[in-house]
Amino acid sequence: MSLVTTTEMFKKAYEGGYAIGAFNVNNMEIVQAITEAAGELNSPIILQVSAGARKYANHTYLTKLVEAAIIENPNIPIALHLDHGADFEICKSCIDGGFSSVMIDGSHYDFKENIEVTKKVVEYAHAHGVVVEAELGKLAGIEDDVKVSAEDSSYTQPDEVEEFVSKTGVDSLAIAIGTSHGAFKFKPGTKPQLRFDILHEIEQRIPGFPIVLHGASSVPQEYVKIINDNGGKLQDAIGVPEDQLREAARSAVCKINIDSDLRLGLTAGIREVMNQHPDYFDPRQYLTVGRANVKAVVAHKIKEVLGSEGKA
Numbered sequence: 518m519s520l521v522t523t524t525e526m527f528k529k530a531y532e533g534g535y536a537i538g539a540f541n542v543n544n545m546e547i548v549q550a551i552t553e554a555a556g557e558l559n560s561p562i563i564l565q566v567s568a569g570a571r572k573y574a575n576h577t578y579l580t581k582l583v584e585a586a587i588i589e590n591p592n593i594p595i596a597l598h599l600d601h602g603a604d605f606e607i608c609k610s611c612i613d614g615g616f617s618s619v620m621i622d623g624s625h626y627d628f629k630e631n632i633e634v635t636k637k638v639v640e641y642a643h644a645h646g647v648v649v650e651a652e653l654g655k656l657a658g659i660e661d662d663v664k665v666s667a668e669d670s671s672y673t674q675p676d677e678v679e680e681f682v683s684k685t686g687v688d689s690l691a692i693a694i695g696t697s698h699g700a701f702k703f704k705p706g707t708k709p710q711l712r713f714d715i716l717h718e719i720e721q722r723i724p725g726f727p728i729v730l731h732g733a734s735s736v737p738q739e740y741v742k743i744i745n746d747n748g749g750k751l752q753d754a755i756g757v758p759e760d761q762l763r764e765a766a767r768s769a770v771c772k773i774n775i776d777s778d779l780r781l782g783l784t785a786g787i788r789e790v791m792n793q794h795p796d797y798f799d800p801r802q803y804l805t806v807g808r809a810n811v812k813a814v815v816a817h818k819i820k821e822v823l824g825s826e827g828k829a
């Protein structure tokens with residue numbers, strides 16, 4: 518199978534009441550871990566690349582790693598997606614460079630400018646057989662070292678979605694309902710709660726339209742503990758409860774973005790091995806354990822959160 522767009526994936530996910538996992542990739546071990554888990558569980562998968570990932574690992578290395586993963590896992594649909602494209606130019610570069618899906622993140626613009634830039638990307642992408650995700654509303658948290666405070670974040674306004682979708686021609690829409698980027702999503706002592714009322718109102722206004730949730734890591738406490746027990750210092754790391762993500766996956770939410778949980782799994786594995794074996798200096802010794810943790814995280818998400826097992 519070659520790279521696919523998300524069109525068919527989202528249609529089946531919407532009708533089937535499950536979601537597709539979109540996992541961020543930054544190196545070979547992460548690509549291997551995600552696609553091995555998805556391959557073994559017969560699950561469709563989205564591999565997504567941020568601007569930071571392209572800066573770190575280089576566009577060519579990343580696309581070639583994904584090509585290799587497709588050869589190794591021929592039975593599952595794999596989409597390659599640009600995560601948080603900041604402007605038309607980066608979207609164009611990924612469309613021209615072989616991605617099957619791009620996100621234009623115009624959430625930092627006002628409504629009218631967001632429509633304009635999204636429409637421009639959609640026109641170019643669709644002319645090249647590529648699909649587009651856009652964002653309405655503003656998530657809190659950290660992306661590409663830019664921190665959006667909780668005060669500056671804002672929920673998606675349901676009365677804007679119909680106009681946005683019809684004027685832009687976009688294929689999926691990321692919304693803000695209380696998730697946020699990174700490993701520190703909620704204040705300690707508060708009860709994490711997504712705004713399902715907003716989600717359901719949006720669903721009713723654009724029936725059948727695929728919704729995307731960013732900032733959907735759950736921050737597994739077992740990995741936080743391993744990190745902290747082995748020299749790390751992550752205080753008050755809190756994620757989105759998995760039962761709320763499971764509920765979202767049954768709704769119009771067709772794509773759930775997860776990056777931080779992979780980072781935690783990888784770091785926990787590396788820290789544990791390094792701490793237990795101060796004599797180790799072969800990267801394969803610790804990356805093997807880190808990679809196994811990432812694979813376990815992805816398998817868990819597919820089976821227990823997304824519901825995409827067996828849907829390839």
Ligand code: G3H
Pocket residue numbers: 541567568569570600601659660661662698699776777
């Ligand atoms: O949305 C943020 C993702 O976790 C990507 O993070 O920009 O540090 O690669 P990054």
Ligand code: 13P
Pocket residue numbers: 541600601697698699700730731732733734735774775776777778
């Ligand atoms: P997390 O930081 O919750 O993993 O979110 C990742 C994400 O939204 C990537 O776009």
Ligand code: ZN
Pocket residue numbers: 601660698731732774
């Ligand atoms: Zn995101």
